[in-house]
Amino acid sequence: MADVNVTVLKAPPAQASNPGEPIWDIIELLFFAYRDFVGDPDEVLGKLGFGRAHHRVLHFVNRNPGMKVADLLDILKITKQSLGRVLKQLVDEGYVVQKEGAVDRRQRLLYVTSKGEALALKLATLQTERIARAFGSLGPNAHEAAYRFLAAMIDDENRDGVLRQISRASRPPKARS
Amino acid sequence: MADVNVTVLKAPPAQASNPGEPIWDIIELLFFAYRDFVGDPDEVLGKLGFGRAHHRVLHFVNRNPGMKVADLLDILKITKQSLGRVLKQLVDEGYVVQKEGAVDRRQRLLYVTSKGEALALKLATLQTERIARAFGSLGPNAHEAAYRFLAAMIDDENRDGVLRQISRASRPPKARS
DNA sequence: ACATTTACGTCAGCCATGTTGACATATTTT
DNA sequence: AAAATATGTCAACATGGCTGACGTAAATGT
Known part of the structure; x- marks a missing residue:
């Protein structure tokens, strides 16, 4: 039984984001x-x-x-x-x-x-x-939430390419003679 | 009216995390x-x-x-x-x-x-x-989700100090003569 | 009062890792 | 045959880390 921390932190954002103000x-x-x-x-x-x-x-x-x-x-x-x-x-x-x-x-x-x-x-x-x-x-959907946040932070022009590369990487060992 | 993108992406994580395997x-x-x-x-x-x-x-x-x-x-x-x-x-x-x-x-x-x-x-x-x-x-709770994910990624020893510093920063202009 | 510690600055040099520019070589494409 | 492509290499330089040594002013301890 590994020492897994399952405490769900209830950490609120430090600020309510006023419009136009830096986050x-x-x-x-x-x-x-x-x-x-x-x-x-x-x-x-x-x-x-x-x-x-x-x-x-x-x-x-x-x-x-x-x-x-x-x-x-x-x-x-x-x-x-x-x-x-x-x-x-x-x-x-x-x-x-x-x-x-x-x-x-x-x-x-x-x-x-x-x-x-x-x-x-x-x-x-x-x-x-x-x-x-x-x-x-964090909660059970933490992986998906992190994935979506980080993906959304990538440049629009790069995002699709990056996501495609991530999903296909290490799938086929790319058989080579 | 700014050109705000309100599309909610339904991007699934690229992989189901097998235990012990790198994420x-x-x-x-x-x-x-x-x-x-x-x-x-x-x-x-x-x-x-x-x-x-x-x-x-x-x-x-x-x-x-x-x-x-x-x-x-x-x-x-x-x-x-x-x-x-x-x-x-x-x-x-x-x-x-x-x-x-x-x-x-x-x-x-x-x-x-x-x-x-x-x-x-x-x-x-x-x-x-x-x-x-x-x-x-992303969804309406994106800010809180990102906050919690990033905070959880910080070293345990530093986390409280960092969060305290973030929340109190720029509050009082620290009046100085 | 004097010694020590603290907060900060500085000089000198080294290392890792980024850059530009020029040029070489092998191979593929036209 | 000529041109474009994939890669490598040499030389020089910039940024921003690092260590080590040393200096100065102010606070603190005895």
């Missing part, structure tokens, strides 16, 4: 919540000589095996030079491999190794524990 | 939502030669007029050297002023100028528009 509470909560959220993996990453940039690359490669470098650049919205630096380290240390594309041999399709998958899972588990703890302290 | 959708949505959220102010800041570090300092000084430097360091969790760099620029360019503490004259209490307040408000308004748009596309 200070959500602005600040996003800052604090995100900082704690991304802070969890830092200790593990630090021991390996990696940073958050490595985490992001490893995460998305793990979730989208066989993705192109260009796709990764699109998701991360950084330059290929910035990506190249951290990607090279991940490849050199055996967390990621690049395979020549079968159909288009210019492509270097990205895959995690088992070592990389293990690390990605370890980091995701840390973050999942925080999320699960939060959901446990 | 991939929320992990990724946090990444994308936060990136778009903090991206809004960047253009404005860039024109002024400022970055996100300046934004954070300006934001919290605006919200907590008269705060001590030590308090700001606690909130931001950075070193005084890192803070000093951006704070000095904000002071030099007339966005923030430091006043000697009346009771403890070692303290340099921080206040935004009217120029600083105007910028803080401009940036907060950009982010508020995104949040309001999101809430508009």
